[in-house]
Amino acid sequence: MTRLDLRGVAIFKGWLDPGRQADVVAAVRGVVAAAPLFSPDTPYGRPMTVRMTSAGAFGWISDRTGYRYALQHPSGVRWPPIPDAILRIWDEVTGLARRPECCLINWYGEGARMGLHQDRDEADFTWPVVSVSLGDDGLFRIGSTTRGGRTESIWLTSGDVVAMGGDARLIYHGVDRIRFGSSRLLPRGGRINLTLRVVT
């Protein structure tokens, strides 16, 4: 495991060994079985290219009216609980007693990407955001806490964990592209990103 720092964002390369990656993917599949992936609309422009669902007391959703946390999946069911294998990652990386209330699951298929954005729908920005990469490589881009200006990129690979806290909590970030088929963790290819957040 190697810890890198990019503009205050902590990047833990190789945090999860292959066995734990497989365990987390199995847990994600359980969540998806109960709360199926959907393709969210955005308030402006086009639908998102990732498919998503959530686990936890709150799920993050987007539609034509905006971005928000919701108590239910679009189908009306409550989100499944966050699996222990995922909570354990939060515990290890943050060392905090408080646990996340949302695990957003973003599923990147071929050509999927995520524009530069801030995570700012939460009530308290003193809690960090932790994200976990599984499957295909993704080119992660980091800007600053304001829009515009220079950015820096780093390839995230399966098992990497990223923590955005402190001054970097509201930093702009996104995923420009993935290397579809670069990992064999997911038999049909693709990238899964888990984002863990305290919401309230």
Place this chain on the structure above:
DNA sequence: TAGTTGCG
């Protein structure tokens, strides 16, 4: 291809 700008 990488990176920044600005549209509606």
Place this chain on the structure above:
DNA sequence: TTGC
């Protein structure tokens, strides 16, 4: 503009 979590898109283009």
